[in-house]
Amino acid sequence: MRLAYDTGAEAARARSSALAGSSAAVPLADAFGRTLAEDLRALFDVPHYDSSAMDGYAVSGPPPWTLDDTGPRDHAAAQAAPDGPQRAAGTLPELEPGRARTVVTGGVVPAGTSGVVRREYTHSESGEDDVRIVMRPDAPESELEPGRHVRRSGREAARGDVLASAGRPLTPPLLAMAGISGHDDVPVLPPVTAALLLTGDEVRTSGTPAAGEVRDAFEVQLPHVLRAAGIEVVAVRRIGDDRAVTRDALAELVDLADVIVTTGGTGRSDADHVRAVLQEEARESSSSSQPSSRLVIDELGMRPGHPTLLALRGRDVPAGTSRPVPVLALPGNPLAALAAMRIVGSAVLRGLRGPDPEVPLTVPAAQDLPAEKVDRLVPARPAGSAGPVPPGDPGTPPAPGTCDHEDAWLPVEHVASNMMRGLTMGRGWLVLPTRPVRAGERIAFLPLEW
Numbered sequence: 001m002r003l004a005y006d007t008g009a010e011a012a013r014a015r016s017s018a019l020a021g022s023s024a025a026v027p028l029a030d031a032f033g034r035t036l037a038e039d040l041r042a043l044f045d046v047p048h049y050d051s052s053a054m055d056g057y058a059v060s061g062p063p064p065w066t067l068d069d070t071g072p073r074d075h076a077a078a079q080a081a082p083d084g085p086q087r088a089a090g091t092l093p094e095l096e097p098g099r100a101r102t103v104v105t106g107g108v109v110p111a112g113t114s115g116v117v118r119r120e121y122t123h124s125e126s127g128e129d130d131v132r133i134v135m136r137p138d139a140p141e142s143e144l145e146p147g148r149h150v151r152r153s154g155r156e157a158a159r160g161d162v163l164a165s166a167g168r169p170l171t172p173p174l175l176a177m178a179g180i181s182g183h184d185d186v187p188v189l190p191p192v193t194a195a196l197l198l199t200g201d202e203v204r205t206s207g208t209p210a211a212g213e214v215r216d217a218f219e220v221q222l223p224h225v226l227r228a229a230g231i232e233v234v235a236v237r238r239i240g241d242d243r244a245v246t247r248d249a250l251a252e253l254v255d256l257a258d259v260i261v262t263t264g265g266t267g268r269s270d271a272d273h274v275r276a277v278l279q280e281e282a283r284e285s286s287s288s289s290q291p292s293s294r295l296v297i298d299e300l301g302m303r304p305g306h307p308t309l310l311a312l313r314g315r316d317v318p319a320g321t322s323r324p325v326p327v328l329a330l331p332g333n334p335l336a337a338l339a340a341m342r343i344v345g346s347a348v349l350r351g352l353r354g355p356d357p358e359v360p361l362t363v364p365a366a367q368d369l370p371a372e373k374v375d376r377l378v379p380a381r382p383a384g385s386a387g388p389v390p391p392g393d394p395g396t397p398p399a400p401g402t403c404d405h406e407d408a409w410l411p412v413e414h415v416a417s418n419m420m421r422g423l424t425m426g427r428g429w430l431v432l433p434t435r436p437v438r439a440g441e442r443i444a445f446l447p448l449e450w
């Protein structure tokens with residue numbers, strides 16, 4: 001869903017420039033998932049001193065060597081030096097040719113070192129006034145290559161190198177990289193926020209609904225779906241089926257949040273107002289000199305969820321300009337809404353938060369499947385399981401033609417677009433194509449995100 005991803009990314013760029021002044025320095029421990037407001041640069045060379053990759057001896061020149069264990073020589077001693085390892089490295093006595101000095105993994109290697117040899121490839125011979133370090137006959141020749149086992153300063157990153165660009169989300173490895181390159185805190189944008197607009201006169205939030213009414217399937221799940229994507233939910237509004245109310249509510253929410261998700265009202269009947277309002281706004285905007293709203297998707301070539309819309313709605317920002325806020329209009333049928341959320345919503349949110357687009361995956365089908373009229377997204381499970389698999393259950397053997405470490409998949413039951421039950425049993429999503437599929441053939445697959 002490249003178009004949806006690009007729409008999220010367009011909104012993210014506009015958001016970053018609008019919020020440039022409101023970035024905050026947040027301690028590394030609290031920055032997971034936040035978006036970098038500025039490029040992250042190394043504050044010093046990483047590693048910041050030449051160090052040993054092995055326990056053994058820093059040596060100078062060819063063997064044998066005379067042991068020269070003078071001055072602060074290991075990691076602990078270097079750390080204890082007045083200004084830490086950098087200073088200690090500078091004050092270590094230089095290693096003379098023909099000499100060896102004991103080093104530990106991560107310890108400072110002195111100037112003059114031609115390489116490090118591992119302890120286990122050497123033995124020491126005590127002489128009258130000195131100790132000689134000799135290579136064992138079984139040591140590989142490579143052990144004596146110049147620079148062997150020396151981690152040169154700046155090898156991972158030079159001071160000032162850009163380690164991640166503005167707009168990237170802070171993942172655990174990136175937080176670690178920020179720390180080891182000298183940062184205590186990182187400049188981040190405010191969290192990406194969402195508002196939910198749930199429509200439908202017939203929707204009830206408690207008790208037993210009468211005929212013609214339904215119990216709500218969205219308020220208890222969509223906030224978690226958004227949070228699972230790293231989004232902060234700042235408002236949940238519920239409105240009836242009314243055009244003016246829908247229009248006002250959308251206008252209000254666009255000023256509150258970075259992305260709006262609506263449910264219901266995507267059909268083309270007189271009682272469906274979300275579609276009507278989004279289309280109306282796009283029409284009005286196209287005839288104005290300052291377009292502020294456009295439809296990006298007004299129907300999906302997929303079932304369920306085909307009435308889904310994606311719009312970019314202008315939000316006024318200072319200086320008389322406006323920035324685009326994605327409005328994702330999900331259909332009222334619960335599975336249709338969640339299928340659209342998984343395919344369009346996930347892509348928009350990735351674009352907004354900064355990770356790369358999702359990598360397309362395939363899995364083998366566990367059985368022959370008939371051609372669909374349009375691509376169909378359906379909750380699915382591995383053929384070896386009829387539901388949650390108890391620990392230790394070997395399951396049934398894989399379908400013929402599949403690798404033994406890879407499950408073949410099949411759709412679960414209860415997957416009509418008005419249902420929720422299928423998704424509670426699914427362990428992933430299959431995309432059933434418009435051609436017949438034979439058992440063992442690979443078809444598109446989306447992992448479960450929630």
Ligand SMILES: Nc1nc2c(c(=O)[nH]1)N[C@H]1C(S)=C(S)[C@@H](COP(=O)(O)OP(=O)(O)OC[C@H]3O[C@@H](n4cnc5c(N)ncnc54)[C@H](O)[C@@H]3O)O[C@H]1N2
Binds near residue numbers: 198333334417
């Ligand atoms: N004449 C046609 N009718 C319909 C078509 C069509 O092409 N022509 N498409 C069908 C498809 S497909 C879908 S999906 C729905 C789209 O419906 P809307 O987005 O307009 O949503 P509503 O009409 O408001 O509701 C549809 C359905 O979903 C139930 N619903 C709504 N909100 C909730 C909620 N919070 N929790 C649980 N269920 C909810 C609602 O009661 C309806 O049953 O249109 C089809 N019709």
Ligand code: MOO
Binds near residue numbers: 305
């Ligand atoms: O979106 Mo509807 O089936 O496609 O429920």
